[in-house]
Amino acid sequence: MSVLIFIDQAEGHIKKSSLEALTYGAELAVQLGTNAEGIVLGEVKDDLTALGKQGVKKIQHVNNSALNHLDAQVYTKAIAEAVAATGAKVVVFSHNLSGKAIAPRLSAKLKAAMVAGAVGLPNTSGGFVVKKNVFSGKAFANISLNTDIKIISLNPNSFHITNGDGVAEVVSQNFATGVSPKIKVTAVNKVTGEVPLSEAELVVSAGRGLKGPENWGMIEEMAHLLHAATACSRAVADAGWRPHHEHVGQTGLAIAPNLYIAIGISGAIQHLAGVNRSKVIVVINKDPEAPFFKAADYGIVGDAFDVVPKMNAAIKKMKGL
């Protein structure tokens, strides 16, 4: 009956989105009256017993360097073996980059019903119904999972991580031994020194209202002061003012941070589609008619070049800097 949670690592470190999935899986297990276990593939540097803090009792670890990099085919095989070994009835992933690669494969392999992009725990009164995000954040669908084994991939940033004092038992496993990955990773190019946008809790974003790339200093300063990631509108990325990986929206990255500060962005529907799941939206725009104000929680109708430096000064003061 148990719940199995796939725990994702990069360069040996457990991803934050996996801690959300772990907490979710542990709470789901309590709801179902069963146990939660985690599975980690590849070599890790972090202390796996500490994952007990999120409420799981046991971690299955395949300490095999051939699994250090994502090959969805091999990972799926390993997880399917873990499902068989543990008798898991629900498998939880984060709907992050790896989850999007593996969870659908596992669903097809096990013919197990899957919901991609869940935003909460299932409703199990008389069925197994999970709410997910659809229409690019503009609506939700309640999906009934109609098979014995079920797969849930949880939208990043939609579940709070708990930190208890549990210690997990780590069990060494050799699932998928002898299978060699077909995908060979030859280079990893990371944007260093910044908060990755997809995992950021706070995001400072700016649009064409900033007039030119030379004016991003105050945006970067605000992001730095808040430990936030920077983002931008498509118009800005297309103009080459900011790198493409910062582009959020329908055709860019969809994010759901706790705070999204939009500066000089009009709030076109395609932009909103990528950010409307943010918990709090702040809009700074000199046009009171900018559509973004309709989606905002807080706002200032004003000139960014005047407002942003003053906000930065106030943040510095608040933080005692």
Next chain:
Amino acid sequence: MKILVCISKTPDTTAKIAFTDNNTKFAQDGVQWIINPYDEWYALVRAIELKEKDAGTIIHLVTAGAADAEPIIRKALALGGDEAIRINTDSHDSYYIAAQIAEVAKQGGYDLVFTGKETIDYNGSSIGGMVAELLNLPYVSLATKFELNGTTATITREIEGGEEVCEVSLPVAVSCQKGMAEARIPNMRGIMAARTKPLKVVEPAAIDALTSIVSFELPPAKAGVKLVSPDTPEELVRLLHEEAKII
């Protein structure tokens, strides 16, 4: 080289999202349908670019949909692509669609299967991975670049906070996103040619969906924006700290 590009029909990005039949169905009245942007701009256009480099390349398009999906698939053919296959079915769930596509793919002997990274209506990001599993192919998801050297593909994919370059031998399934190609618009010649390109209709295989939609709902309306005077930006900082407790 044979490429299969999966094409999905989605509501236009500006379509009003509403539901009927007791919130169990998407309200289609007045909705403009488009090719799912990721399928069109990235998967299909990259396939066309590959064909432009190697004229021997054959591109097949596949869609699972009723007859009303034909304008979309014709538009895709107008961009490029040699022939299209429509699996004559209403959509059920991702697994159902993926299994139908896999049935078609098994008969085609494709070297590459391209999908968009997700549809903008269901946001599942699932079809590519499911098709790959059903065909026992390696799968590179969320690709931003794709280069071919003989039978080896060099693919760049997104990772948290960066990118990763990987190599894989064909055949392979790839889900495509921004970076793969530049969007194009069909030209007159393409539109004319598309009218006579083969569009084959096949009946669906007997496959059971694994999930069902119970209902849709719209997010709760926002309480409305709390405006702060531009003369006191420090007040906004205070509200975010003390009221929203977020910074």
